[in-house]
Amino acid sequence: MHDERTMPEDDGGGEPQADRTAVEDSLASHLERQLEHLVLSGELAPGERLNEIHLAARFGTSRGPLREALRMLHAKGFVTTVRNRGMYVRAIGREEALEIYDVRAAIFGLAGRILTDKVTDDLLEHLYLALGEMDTLAAARDFDAYYRANLGFHEFLLTSTGNSSLVAQYHSLVDKLHLCRARSLVQAGGLSVSNREHREMVESLASGDKFRAQEAFFRHVERAKMRFGSTAG
């Protein structure tokens, strides 16, 4: 609430929470990341109204850059716009979420297909190592650590393809799934189950059969879709 904007000199203790230390990108881009984080973390819930003035005050900026940030989120599909009504956090329904899972599966399948032509001993060693770690974490029921390891495992596979467009598209789809109200964070259900799938993926890579790899990667996501569909249905 009190403003204390960019007045010629003042400053010294204002800016409610605009701690943009290393200013390197535009304010609008900065706000976009902030907002995207709030949306993805659920602090701004799907369907929630986004009031320009309130948000601008919250970030200690004017409405100009904030509107630009919201437009970017709109273009990325995180926000819906109603003319003369305002912007709302996008709410994704069950059907659309299932559709997105399919696209994500196809892209992840492509990752498997590409990787079969890029497998090296180092890569396989790294993957088997990660598999072992996840097995022990699963056995220890350390859900949090398993979750992080699982994330790193997938990230490593994606980036190893060397296809940055693939990685970007995949992340974009994963993010969009966070906009589903009834999203099931159940990585609890599948755990050793999930890791069996991981092992099949790695072994398919080791076999050098690109069709098998593509299908193994594809089905891994499809099974996540199944788990989502059964819980959120």
Added chain:
Amino acid sequence: MHDERTMPEDDGGGEPQADRTAVEDSLASHLERQLEHLVLSGELAPGERLNEIHLAARFGTSRGPLREALRMLHAKGFVTTVRNRGMYVRAIGREEALEIYDVRAAIFGLAGRILTDKVTDDLLEHLYLALGEMDTLAAARDFDAYYRANLGFHEFLLTSTGNSSLVAQYHSLVDKLHLCRARSLVQAGGLSVSNREHREMVESLASGDKFRAQEAFFRHVERAKMRFGSTAG
């Protein structure tokens, strides 16, 4: 109807080409589509600098909505931004274009996979009909008509999946490929070649084998990638 925006008074001869008749969406969204069209048509070439003031004057608007439009294009990946330098039409290099082709192939492959579970007699009849038309157009060397028929053929396949996310992602990727300076518009080379691939796609759908269909669709895009890679390489 005609615009005559909120001008207090002045004005009298502006609005070079701001014919936005049925105003239903925001001015920013309108400008975004205009700019996107200019970019995709090549009138704004990849790498070209985008001057806010000039563009605002060109469209007869103020900087606010124009900047919002540019931010949307930035979020969509059609424009790059350099802080305090300005925005430029994104220029996609050969390597990135090849990457995008792969992602596009995967998504199109998914379309084939999905369609095998949705084939009806009507659908197959429609496809075989389109195949015949394209054959005659190819025999007549009517490139332009073939191009349009080809577009409609692919569009029909995509939308028939019923997966709107898939359609949107596919279109987004196709659009991005237009940002490649050395893009080869050679649909001239493959024509009856291309239609042989189309026939294989339809027949794979008719066979009901989803793996075969997925692969046929996938390879159709991959061959387009090859043709692109050999001409632009």
Added chain:
DNA sequence: CCGTATTTGTCCGTATGTATG
């Protein structure tokens, strides 16, 4: 090092549209 041009961000005024009492 200086002058200019451009971007960036802010602020204000007004019109328009929506919601509410």
Added chain:
DNA sequence: ACATACATACGGACAAATACG
């Protein structure tokens, strides 16, 4: 149905930072 309050949409002007010659 009318009046009021509020929010968005757009335009214009200004100040500051930076890039470039």
